[in-house]
Amino acid sequence: MNTTYIYKKANSILGFAFIIISMVSCQDYLEEQPSTLIDSNYVYTTEEGLKSGVVSLYKFNRDRYDQRTEDYMGAVLLSSRSDLTFSRSGYTGLMGRYERGVSPIDYGTELVSSLFWKHYYNITNKATDIINAAEVVDNIDEDTRNQIIAEAKFFRAQSYFFLYRMYNNIYVTTESVTVDNAFNVIENKSSKEEIFALLNSDLNFAIEHLDWNVNFGRVSKGTAKHIKAKVAMWQGDWLEAKEQALSVIEDPESPHSLVSSTADVFKGDLNNSEQLFVIQSQDDVLGGGDATMMNANYVTQYFQISGINSDIEQGGRGFSRVLPNLYLLNLLAEDPNDTRDDNTYFRLKYYYNTGDNIGDEIDIYKPITDLDNPSDTYTRYYQRLHPSCIKFAQEDDDPNSYTQRSNILVYRLAETYLIAAEAILRSSGDALPYINAIRTRANAAPLTSVTMQDILDENARELAFEGERWFTLKRMGADVLNNQMINFSGDGEYYPNYFGGSKDPRINWKDHYINFPIFQEDLDLLGASYPQNTGY
Template sequence: MKMKFFNLELKSIALLSMSLFFFLTSCQDYLEEQPSTLIDSDYIFTTEDGLKSGVVSLYKFNRDRYDNGTEDFMGAVLMSSRSDLAFSRTGYTGLMGRYQRGVSPVDQGANFVSSLFWKHYYNLANKATAIINAAEVVQGVDAATKNQILAEAKFFRAEAYFYLYRMFNNIYITTETITVDNAFNVINDKSSKEEIFALLNSDLSFAVEHLKWNDTFGRVTKGTAKHVKAKVAMWQGDWEEAKNQAISLIEEGPHSLVPTTADVFAGDRNNSEALFVIQSKDDLLGGGGNTMMNANYVTQYFQIPGIESNVEQGGRGFSRVLPNLYLLNLLAEDPNDTRDDNTYFRLKYYYTSGDKVGQEITIYKPITDLDNPSPTYQSYYQRLHPSCIKFAQEDDNPNSYLNRSNIMVYRLAETYLIAAEAIMRSSGDPLPYINAVRTRAGAAPLESVDQQAILDERARELAFEGHRWFTLKRMGQEVINSQITKYAGDGEYFPVNLGDKDPRENWQPHYINFPIAQIDLDLLGSSYPQNDGY
């Protein structure tokens, strides 16, 4: 008999002990929860403190994708590697980003995606659902507390299903708590788009209504829920709803753009622009694990004699996923744009020791003339190429690939760009919203807005934050086909990745949906549909 694909973990938990189901994740001031001992399922699902602890555990489960070390922490960077803004130089992430792996239900890349995304987000959705259903019937908990518990759990359920839908399209949703009794039920068909969005909007509407504007740093708030609800509306083509949610967040909430681009990723990301930050704190029980997220994005400049690893120049990296010429040219269009000036990206590197301290390093050259290619271009890409430094944190260890740093997931700059696009596609003036982002960056204001202007501004502002792939897919098959086949990778300027390593050549239109791994299909009913083209 086949079993629900997302019930594998639950079955073993139920048979062994539900005490591990939400074993606690935090202490002291981390999300302001205290750990407990001897926790069992009755405590979790029938008491106020247990339900609160269960909610805190959702933050840990949500963070697991970033903490997972599979193939140099591929789960943290995969979505950025598959875009029109990056070239994926090497490693298994490079194979994925170049569409050499993760393109068949039976290849190893699909198996990695199964673990890092499919199973991960179903795990999160199932745990959130169990809390929701328990909280709705629990006795002795006041209404305000119960609504707070429900609102956070419903946000995470919506977040999980929304991510799954955007990656895989053919997904199944449920509001049923999984138990030993129903764990062997077979799922034979995907949920309809209408069913999926009905649940997303219901969960997020509840979260918007009952979450507070301000809460402990790291917790989701009314602003987080409004932001995601606006994103969901964009996927539905409900431009009025997207506009209303975005403008409400901008005008009614306590959030504001920080004054300069240098402030956005400074410190621990606890600033007025942050809408949701995944916390990883040193020397704290439940404070997360070390990851190589930043290292994936930073070049190996430290291998050059006369320069040591330092956080200011990006920390210690290994050049997996780097900004391509298309993105760098977008950033360079306005000479006053500060987003390419050691804020979001590091373009130049400087000696830190020896008799050349402070001088720019120029020993390797990129290809600028295709008729006379640089003989050192490969070393340039490996050691001197511009890097994304959004994920380097001031207290990182510059001598280690592994660091524990906070991760900005959602921020208000994207809300402004959502408002601009939604207004452009409905009614009103989008210019104040897109120009607010540009003005903060020192770039000249735009005089008109169209779809390409939105795409370009999202690239400059949000590159490598995990949104680009979904933006291209949301805008449709023609847009994603055009952007990937024109711009992905660096083409002739990085000839080592031409031929079967060129993402522009490898792209196929059906890659707009990730394949459902065969190992997951085997746990579903025989009629459950694979995505088209696989």
Template sequence: MKAKFIYSKLKGNLLLALALCFVVFSCEEFLEEQPSTLIDSDYIYTTEEGLKSGVVSLYKFNRDRYDRRIEDFMGAVLMSSRSDLAFSRTGYTGLMGRYQRGVSPVDQGANFVSTLFWKHFYNITNKATEIINAAEVAEGIDEDVRNQVLAEAKFFRANSYFYLYRMFNNIYVSTETVTVDNAFNVINAKSSKEDIFALLNSDLDFAIEHLEWTDTFGRVTKGTAKHVKAKVAMWEGNWEVAKTHALDVIEGPDSPHSLVASTADVFKGDRNHSESLFVIQSKDDLLGGGDDTMMNANYVTQYFQISGIESNIEQGGRGFSRVLPNLYLLGLLSEDPNDTRDDNTYFRLKYYYTSGSRIGEEVDNYAPITDLNNPSSTYTRYYQRQHPSCIKFAQEDDNPDSYLNKSNIMVYRLAETYLIAAEAMMRSSGNPLPYINAVRERANATPLTSVDEQAILDERARELAFEGQRWFTLKRMGQDVINRQIRNYAGDGPYFPNNFGGDRDPRVNWQDHYINFPIAQIDLDLLGPDYPQNDGY
């Protein structure tokens, strides 16, 4: 079994050239790469244009997680479903979000996580390492090109290992290219935390030094690398480093980044604006420009099934109602009536008839439970068809009549950098208020007069919900924090009786050891006999 796995790794390395043929010809337009008529592995790893094409392939591989059709595109939404901010309504994503699946090394959910995360990110780290090691010794190439190739590849390696560490904890890192000589070496032990963070910081430091502040839209830049460096420092508890890099991005003299004027502008258009730090591009007019996904549909209700209202982009597009903002999140958004983040910018709270005799009137077919002593008889339909939805991932040129669309995906943005700066200052030195309040004031919310950990958590919820960061934030803040938030707020408790108190209740199902995902047994079997499974599994 292990030999088969290692062979597949070697085979994958040989097939990289074939993948690059596709990527080079299909991605050069939006990443400004030049195609070649002769592509082979020697070309990729020994020539300047080949190495540049190899870097482009990393962007494609990184996008694959969102494009995979596994269980309604679970790779795009899983991390949002597992949080204190979500109601996970149905489907396999619902099972995962409610901690009914993905909680054992041998269940199907763990196998999906293996494909979408463990194997996915190790694939990127392996490819990035191949490119890095080849670029370091390649002869006859321009030094600026060499450093650009190394900087982007090292960013992707660091970003991928960082994701793996945050999910699984027990991971291994390597800077060694897989070759015929080492292909059958078995990994017997996880890497130490010190070794993991040493590699993350080394790669990110190189990327920061050699990347420019601006580049073609979609490519990582110095700001992207500094943002991730600040996130890594927060996991280390190195508040001063986190603060330094966050402030460089926010107010450094060469930084081109600034918050856009209003919350309505953050997810407008193709996300190519001053707040964007990293956007995964999908282009309809490019052969390799990404696949259609259900990312947006997973977050939006099936309101269009109500007579008199048709699916339209303004109200979120055509939704499937898998992962919805829960009452805890909606309560945080409603604390300030002037906060615009629930004003059809990040979230849509109300829907309106688009045809028939009630055009323009608010849809009122179903009612949620608001009085536990007199529960609504239509609450399940309300959650399916009329519940507030996250509309961050609806794009103006999406097809409103399809669940499947090809839209750009915001991964990192400046508002989070501001909140990192605020938290780092709150935990060390400096005044966090200007940074957390910059985010609030942009949303027309009343400025805070003090900041503590809960204020940071609450503001991150309002600003960054459903962008894939929440579960990691809870984990970073510690076992007590993630236990408290999940057990008190995940799902909607008694306001959705069908899930309350039983095996569909995430508050009941949560266990301490879920703070680390299980390593799927199919992956553990390919490692050495002493490689540790995460505690509790």
């Protein structure tokens, strides 16, 4: 590790101590301490400090969503790079169309470095410091010690797993930076075996020592088992994935179950039986949170039309950055009874709510439906009447603001069901009950047989815009990822302004985009032989 890294590490420790100062007074299990007593020694040598350190990990984990960078790109980037989206405008559009973030030196890659590479390494460093300190601290109850370590190990595993899925060429460590190792240079990436050994070790510990029932907003045994199932899927360990997923779904002690209707999944503060992990922003819990433009990125500008004001029921106030594409909309339309396009996950139609036409559907702009007779208002349609994802619009949001302070659902049981279905299909057993549980909840007709394409399609209908689609395609292999991106991303001929040119994601997609480029500045901080991802 070079001197630049040491400087950043020192600033990181100071920043960590500052965050702890702000965390202490909001925790029920902590007594208030004068800020002059709270330093890195307090954080790493006392039970109260270590507990506060764990709370700070929740805050750092949320930072990716809270950062204002290019209209909160950290919250929406992975949804914009998908076979399910049309990336219309703004910097998220440039990223989603593969015009930026495609070389080690461009500005988009620099942003991704800040929002993901540096972000998750920051969390792994802090989690490792907490783990190593908690393992040796005196005068602490063993159950409390294990609880602290378990939460920290969960965040370390989640962060390394995220980095691996984005970048592939990553390094992992369980050592804290000390005077003795500060000048060590990282010459090579960690092997796949090393990465997964650490992920599984950390998650096994978390599963053993976390409880099923926890305070809303904290990670639980179910959260850890869910991530363990996802890790197993990346290893091709179908039996392990099946075991962990079915445990979350069926264990008698598991408090998790699918909510009764799609209308209830994203309702209220998200504290329901389906949630496995919710980032706290709406309520002042675990350090609070900031307003974001996550929802605004996904909602069209219908309120620019005379006779309709922005309202939460119709999606709130948006600016048409990242929209569901025709491929996704056609999947949703395959079953006319499917409720996921019925103003629960997506809004397809908009209605006048002021003036003389209250209640009438707005249809003044038309998409292209006939390539031989194209609409002359299709660009306005994409700006102002295009279907929107409304998963992140909550009832108490301000309809007149682009920024909202709402909780964010990160992991939920519907994904666990789909993991179980795929793992069973790839190993042994009957996958139908698990995929049909998702379809039945959405009022879609149950399947009588199931294929991998069925699972991929159901994943799209259920989990679109939740940030996991790109990872799912990558896990299924380069052939699947390339096929989906080349054939379905964007809207092709139905948006001629982008078709076939520099703004067409199907044209811009390259095979080596399966891994994000490592920003050159980050690569320069590593050893001279550390490998850039292939193709960059």
